[in-house]
Amino acid sequence: MSDHLLSIDEMKQVDDYLDRGYKVHSVYENLSGMFVQFERQEEVRLQILTAEARKYFAAMLHEQTLL
Numbered sequence: 001m002s003d004h005l006l007s008i009d010e011m012k013q014v015d016d017y018l019d020r021g022y023k024v025h026s027v028y029e030n031l032s033g034m035f036v037q038f039e040r041q042e043e044v045r046l047q048i049l050t051a052e053a054r055k056y057f058a059a060m061l062h063e064q065t066l067l
Contacts, residue, residue: 003052006049011057014046024036024039025037034047
């Protein structure tokens, strides 16, 4: 899968969790990517590999903290 398509897929996953009411619980980043733990009634973890999706997630996280 190309980086562009992977980025789009990762951004859709972030949107999906946020649209379903999940909140960001924690973020961990290392050389393997960014690991985001979402929490609602249960916890789910998403690994974000691409730089585009990381930037998108950062913007969504900033928006979440402003609300």
